[in-house]
Ligand SMILES: NC(=O)C1=CN([C@@H]2O[C@H](COP(=O)(O)OP(=O)(O)OC[C@H]3O[C@@H](n4cnc5c(N)ncnc54)[C@H](O)[C@@H]3O)[C@@H](O)[C@H]2O)C=CC1
């Protein structure tokens with residue numbers, strides 16, 4: 001279920017925006033899609049494995065559709081936000097088995113307002129394909145995936 005909602009629905013809606021809605025209806029010269037992933041999409045989290053897998057998918061999809069090879073054809077930027085623990089209703093839906101691990105970890109939920117403020121900053125300043133972290137109420141910053149994961153493949157397959 002979590003894969004269907006978090007990953008498949010994100011892919012379906014983004015594809016619709018990218019290939020259909022934005023080409024037909026956008027007014028400016030550029031379109032922007034910002035997907036909501038999670039820091040659990042950058043590092044595997046043992047407290048929510050299915051969720052973490054779904055968010056890794058959102059990050060990979062965003063980086064692939066956000067390759068400049070696409071932008072040259074479409075002028076649509078695709079980016080993702082990766083929030084850390086944020087004070088919302090989502091935490092009430094955690095599966096019972098995994099709840100026991102929450103108490104072992106020290107963390108404070110950041111207020112939800114910081115996500116909105118960060119969204120605006122990324123919308124205005126973010127480059128195509130960029131992935132942004134919002135954690136511990138710190139200012140949003142770009143994830144340096146080139147130094148942390150394999151580079152995105154556009155020319156060479158190995
Ligand atoms: N709260 C957190 O700590 C974090 C949340 N996120 C992500 O932020 C996004 C928003 O989550 P929150 O606001 O925290 O959760 P939330 O549980 O407060 O809100 C989720 C919303 O999605 C709606 N929803 C759920 N299933 C749906 C479906 N099948 N069709 C249509 N709507 C559906 C719910 O009705 C609810 O309004 C999610 O993608 C979540 O994974 C990412 C990182 C951290």
Ligand SMILES: CCCCC/C=C\C=C\C(=O)C/C=C\C/C=C\CCCC(=O)O
Nearest residue numbers: 038048050051084085090091094102105
């Ligand atoms: C104990 C948690 C410590 C750190 C939390 C930091 C980041 C969390 C990021 C998230 O994206 C987590 C958000 C929600 C988790 C709650 C429920 C997940 C539901 C999982 C499922 O349905 O499989």
